[in-house]
Amino acid sequence: MIARPAGLTRLAEPAFGLALALVILGPLLGPGHLLVRDAVSTPRSYLTDSALGLSDAAARAVPQDAALAVASTVVDGGVVVKVVLLLALWAAGWGAARMVAVLLPTAALPARLLASTVTLWNPYVAERLLQGHWSLLTGYATLPWIVVAVVAIRRSTPGVLVWCPLVFALAAAGLTPTGAVMASLLALLLLATPGGRSRRGVRVLVGALIAAGVSAPWLAATALSGAGAQGADPAGVAAFAARAEPGLATVGSLAGLGGIWNADAVPGSRTSLWALIATVLLLTLVACGLPALWRRRRNPILVVLAALAVVAVVLPALGATGWGLTVAEWAVVHVPGFGLLRDAQKWVALAVPFYALAAAVGVGVLAALGRRVFTPDRTDAGPPRAAAGVAIAVVLLSLPDLAWGVGGALRPVHYPDxxxxxxxxxxxxxxxxxxxxxxxxxxxxxxxxxxxxxxxxxxxxxxxxxxxxxxxxxxxxxxxxxxxxxxxxxxxxxxxxxxxxxxxxxxxxxxxxxxxxxxxxxxxxxxxxxxxxxxxxxxxxxxxxxxxxxVPGDVAPQHYSTFHRGALVAAHLLWAMLLTGGALGCVVGAVRRRVRPDQS
Structure with a gap:
């Protein structure tokens, strides 16, 4: 049984994640609406056919647009988007700390807070905020919670409530197609690893059914509209390929969790040689934890996370090479749905859980190094608090312009009447x-x-x-x-x-x-x-x-069959039921654990 930190110690994890999220979003939380690049929030949006995915364009914003249309009938849509974004960043930081506590139960609170910092304070988060990918960050936030949920499933006897956290996390990630694919891939790989009290085949089957359910809106929209079946424009492959930063090759930028295709959606500190310094600092912090994680290589969860981290960096880097671009250009034309992968850098998010774990466990190495340098007369490694504090400061200073709306770039706008x-x-x-x-x-x-x-x-x-x-x-x-x-x-x-x-x-x-x-x-x-x-x-x-x-005269109406409309409405309702049902199950499970803590 995992020992739980008590009282203020346990509250420190969510409080720290919330503090970082507030510092990051800063001015955006004031009155007004988010309107920057791909992010568009409006006072009210509507449940149009396009919001459901009933169009011949690719279904890139389902069920996001439909969910906002429903929510904005009650609350201003700008408030909804800002609340979701704040909750997503908060969940990302808190989830990283929980993931470390589950997989590395001996990790002290400072190490867990370092994992939160690495997960929240990095170029990936900054660039996706500047690109306006608030809903993608919702999927990003679920990754550490998916790890926690799968570990609980593997350690528990079969039951409905034990699956609810995973259902809720996957449904939250399913706000966008990319988030659904990213989260489902992580969940299925972890569920398929050997070991655990539950049967592996059953785990994978149930996980696949949940993944299909949370992906139903965009899968149904794509199948019924045919968008994407004819292939995407191959010109988008090179345009959306990962990009090298100053002093770094493309693989170095990706390893440093940067390298987004849009050079304008980059914090100022990543446009100079400071990007090289910051990347070296981050990778050094991660490298400190690799020996300790290697000693835990019998844990299949850690093996999967390590392999995913390598793949998430290497494949986008290869995709930016000449032959990689050629292969991808062929694929987007001939492989239905492959256009979803054209923004290759966004998949580097799958490396972050392993980075957070490595940084957390590497605190011991930093503490030992600090003892040898500053207090060589001590025989023990010393407490990790100072080492973790220094590491947190290094991560924060390596990307100083993430603070306060990514250097003030994220500010609410006011639409004219x-x-x-x-x-x-x-x-x-x-x-x-x-x-x-x-x-x-x-x-x-x-x-x-x-x-x-x-x-x-x-x-x-x-x-x-x-x-x-x-x-x-x-x-x-x-x-x-x-x-x-x-x-x-x-x-x-x-x-x-x-x-x-x-x-x-x-x-x-x-x-x-x-x-x-x-x-x-x-x-x-x-x-x-x-x-x-x-x-x-x-x-x-x-x-x-x-x-x-x-337009004067009679306008030809755009007809969609009752079957198509009904199928898409049913797909959105299925997603909503999984989201709300998973959340309710999490609440019930938490209450039961509080009433019967001996079974947690």
Missing amino acids: SWQQVAAVLDGADGDVAVLPAGTFRRFPYSGSAPVLDPAPRMLPLDVPQSGRLLVGSSEPTFGGAGYTDIDGESERADMIDVVLHFDGTTDDLADLGVGWVLVEHGTPGLPANQDLLDTLDRVHDDEHLTLYR
Whole structure:
């Protein structure tokens, strides 16, 4: 039985993780909404067909968009996103400490807090925050808790309650397809390792069923829409490949938990040779724990985590080589769903649990080294508190600009009232909304310097067809010019709408494509629209930020079969049931352990 720290000692783990999360998010927690690159939070979002995954574009934001649509009917959507992000970072730090306590029961509190620091305070978290991947960080936060949950399953006799923590963790990770795949992979590999009181085959079968259930929304959306089956644009492979930082090769950047493809979504300290110094410090800290973990190599959980760490660093590095790019370009065209893997650096998250364990167990090595240097007359290794404190300080100082909204880059924005006025006009109307200028990203005067995803699909109560077309590497999110990679999207209908709006199209063409409204967003760069076409539309709203036109005549409705709609609703409900059921089971299990602590 694992000895539990008592009283204030046990509270120190969640308190420390929460403190780090608050320091990281800082100004973002004030009034306003998160709007930076891929992150778009809005006061209210709507349960449109696109939110369910009923479109011909790839299902990248299910069940996230549907969940936000439901939650924002009760609470402001911006508050929901900020609360989820805060809880995710808090859970990541706390979970790392719990993971160390479970796998390394002799580790003292300072070592567990060091594991929390390594998990929260690293380039991966900073870069994904700057890229706007708040929901991916939710999946990242579940990784240490998945380890804890699987260990409990392996050590316990079969029972429903013992599976609930894993169900809840996988469902939380399933907020996005990437999170679901990442968490499910970790869980299944750990469940498949030999040993334990429960039968391995049963463990794997149950785990696979849970993984399929939490992935049901995006799997169903992909199967029913066919998006991704035709393959993705191979140009995206090189554009989203991992990137070398100053003084480091690509493999070095990945080993240091950095190397995101977007050089603009990087903390300032990682744009200089400080990236090399910080990476050396982190890897040295991890290396200190390797001998102790090697002595524990009979533990299959540690073996799996170590192997995953190596693979999570090496494969993305190989994918950035010439032949690696060639293989991946072939795969995204011919292997359905392989486009999900094109942002290779995001998978380095799977290395973090092992890094946290190595750092925690390496505190003993640091303590011994400190004794030999500073107190050579002592015969014992000395307490680990000082060594852990120094190590925590080193981790924090190696990435100083993660603090306070990643150096102030994460700040809430305030939408102009124009958006609410347009949403009110469209509430209850028919037809989809085509948005100008074309493209997926915007740069508004109120959104800051970084390009942001167009908020219209989440802000408006009608569907907004989007092709998913991306321009990567350009200083401005526009068509034309040099220095960017144009990556095709998946939606043929959205591409046809763009052609009508920008070139030789008529109102009848828009109506035939199911477009009942055209919204022009001012103040953001983009290809000029066909003004002759706009002049034939009915202008119903106009101000400095937005102009809304109605397409005259009868608009062809976009029909989806009752089966398709019912299947996607059922998939989302299954995910929601697993999330809430897993959470409820965790609460019941915690109450039972408190009532009968002798059985914990």
